[in-house]
Each structure stands twice: as C-alpha cells, then as structure tokens.
Amino acid sequence: MSFNSQLANLREQPETARAGLKWTEDENDQLMKDVMDGMDFNEVAKKHQRTLIGITSRVMTNALTMMNDSELTIQDVSKLVHISEDEIEYFRQKQEYKADARKVKKNVTKKDIPSNNDNIPYQDFMIVLTEIRDYLKIIADK
Numbered sequence: 001m002s003f004n005s006q007l008a009n010l011r012e013q014p015e016t017a018r019a020g021l022k023w024t025e026d027e028n029d030q031l032m033k034d035v036m037d038g039m040d041f042n043e044v045a046k047k048h049q050r051t052l053i054g055i056t057s058r059v060m061t062n063a064l065t066m067m068n069d070s071e072l073t074i075q076d077v078s079k080l081v082h083i084s085e086d087e088i089e090y091f092r093q094k095q096e097y098k099a100d101a102r103k104v105k106k107n108v109t110k111k112d113i114p115s116n117n118d119n120i121p122y123q124d125f126m127i128v129l130t131e132i133r134d135y136l137k138i139i140a141d142k
Contacts, residue, residue: 010051018049023058035059035081059083060091100139104132 010019023031027048034044045055063077078085 014049015046016049016051019051019054028058028062031055031058032062032081038082056083060088063088064092064095097136097139101136104136 007020010016041055045052059081063081066072066077074085
C-alpha cells in the first residue's frame with residue numbers, strides 16, 4: 001500500500017482526519033499546551049485528529065526548537081513535554097543524520113551516477129555508496 005493511499009485511509013477515519021495536513025500556528029500552540037498540561041498523547045492525538053506518531057513527531061520537533069531558540073536544557077524540555085531525555089536526544093540525532101544525508105544527496109550530481117554506457121563496474125559503484133553510507137553513520141554517532 002502506497003503512502004498516499006495509507007494517508008487517504010487515515011483521513012477517512014474521524015479520529016485521524018487531519019493526518020498529514022499542515023499544522024496551523026494555533027493548532028501547534030494548542031498541541032503544546034495540551035502536552036505541557038500533561039494530557040496523555042493518545043488523547044492529544046484524538047483531540048487533534050492526528051496519529052500518535054504525528055503528534056509525537058510534532059512535539060519532538062517543537063522540543064528541539066525550544067532548545068535551539070531558548071536557554072532551555074534537554075532536561076528542562078523533557079520535563080515540559082513529558083518525553084524522556086533519551087528519546088529527545090535520539091530524535092535530535094536522527095534529524096541531524098537526515099540533514100547530513102540531504103547534503104550528501106544534494107552534492108551528488110547526475111553525472112556522478114554511472115549510466116549503462118559507463119565502464120564502471122557495478123561492484124565499484126556499490127563500494128562508493130557503501131562508503132557514503134558508513135560516513136553518514138559515523139556522523140550520526142557523533
């Protein structure tokens with residue numbers, strides 16, 4: 001099942017009718033108020049007609065923004081949003097890894113990818129791809 005068809009199925013359900021839609025500023029503010037007030041994430045998801053994964057991801061994104069835009073520590077933010085420091089740190093590293101991967105992908109041009117006419121053995125090309133993947137893993141582990 002494709003992503004779009006999964007999303008369409010979620011939007012047909014009343015409790016997830018807003019899944020995948022852009023967050024408004026008011027909705028985002030209400031989300032953070034609900035979370036900081038200690039509302040259960042499942043209840044928050046129902047209230048906002050989103051999935052639990054969507055709610056968690058948005059709260060994590062907001063948590064990182066809170067840390068970057070203020071002098072709040074990960075401990076402070078963890079207490080505010082009721083998510084463990086380890087989960088926030090894991091999400092932060094994952095976001096950095098994705099950003100680094102996008103940079104590498106952006107720097108690879110079409111001419112860098114061998115065509116069927118090139119005399120580059122497939123194995124050599126796969127070795128280069130493996131080296132890029134390993135480099136990105138090293139960055140993610142830092």
